[in-house]
Amino acid sequence: MQKHCRIFLTTCLLTPLLACQSPPKPENIVAAQLQQSALTSNLAYELVESLTVEVGPRLAGSNKDLVAVHWAENKLNQLGFDKVYKEAVQVPVWSRGSAKAELISPYPQPIVITALGGSIATPTQGITAPIVRFDSLATLELAPADSIKGKIVFIDDVTKRYITGKGYSETVGGRSKGAVAASKKGAVAIVIRSIGTDHDRMAHTGMMRYQDGITKIPAAAMSNPDADQINLMLKRDPNVVLTLTMSPQSQGDSTSYNVIAEVTGSSKPEEIVLIGAHLDSWDEGTGAIDDGAGVAIVTAAAKLIQQLPNKPARTIRVVLYAAEEVGIIGAKAYAKAHKHELAKHYIAAESDFGAGSIYQIDYRVNEANLGALHQLSAVMTNNGLILGSNTASGGPDVSILPAQGVPVASLKQDGRDYFDYHHTPNDTLDKIDPAALQQNVAAYVQFAYLMAQSDVELRPIATTQ
Incomplete structure (x- = not known):
């Protein structure tokens, strides 16, 4: 009997991927499948191409800003999200001259x-x-x-x-x-x-x-x-x-919009995993890396979750913010408009740093449960990410949410060349590597799905860093 136990234990140590290992959790299986789907999907590139070619530069408060809002509504509806809507935001109008x-x-x-x-x-x-x-x-x-x-x-x-x-x-x-x-x-x-x-x-x-x-x-x-x-x-x-x-001239204020789409949760629809980007851009390039790429990444990630046979527990909310470039105005309007439900925001993250590969994910959650969250997120390391610190800001628009108690994550991109093109006429589609864009989508879709399924308690968080 002792001999048989020794053989069994030796086999477990030498072959941990065989029967001795616990079977993978269902959410990890789905997350792995979502990664593979993202890495073979051209949707994100098609979206950022469409935005930069059919709309182009979209300075907050300009006519093109409203063209971008219309574009976003149409795309999100065409992609079949459960809910698509927009919320008005007052933004300053400034022309470059x-x-x-x-x-x-x-x-x-x-x-x-x-x-x-x-x-x-x-x-x-x-x-x-x-x-x-x-x-x-x-x-x-x-x-x-x-x-x-x-x-x-x-x-x-x-x-x-x-x-x-x-x-x-x-x-x-x-x-x-x-x-x-x-x-x-x-x-x-x-x-x-x-x-x-x-x-x-x-x-x-x-x-x-x-x-x-x-x-x-x-x-x-x-x-x-x-x-x-x-x-x-x-x-x-x-x-x-x-x-x-x-x-240049300042010309008062006008109305723009935050454009929002949702994948309705199956068992906790009132709880929200927010993934965002900003729809506006500066007027000199075509806004490809700042932030057309982010718009495409979070939209494509949510679409992959939308088409799953079984929806995740929580609602995935895509927020395409207005007027980030001129003072995160859409983000402030969102926080004000949704103040009553911020307590139901499970976690938020924003893609607004181009399309360089994501190499690390940081969180800002209850410190006592960071280890459990890392365990849940471990499947993301198969996409080239390392599990980082508990000091995330979440991204420019999302960065105002931790002060309201909302946990956030930062999916950190390789930004070594981002500021070569940022806010210049050189911010154009050719600066985006389609493969790196797919890797971003894979990271965001895994993040959003895992967070929507998570049982880890993320609150309370440190509201100052």
């Missing part, structure tokens, strides 16, 4: 610029003034006012390349807050080095902010090669003079 800049001295030549989102125009005749250079927003804020008054501030903060994209967060303050800091010290305009990791001669746009009571000044970004060129000029002559001419 034109933007030109020319170095007047010591070596006259044009440079490539673009207006930052929300900027005012220059006077019709433009603004001509000497440049004063700063390494960062922080050094600008420390500078004496008499060194800046009457000048054009140049923030020359270089964005570094990381897989996580953290270089953006290190430099973006100069874009969003630089005009206020410069105006406080008497500057007449601000031009920043683009918040981007590329060496292309095109400028990166993005939203900037004014502050009540502080004089508004024009704000623009220059291409990275032009920032380098100005630095070389400053080495030769500290008196570099720039002429800046811009004609």
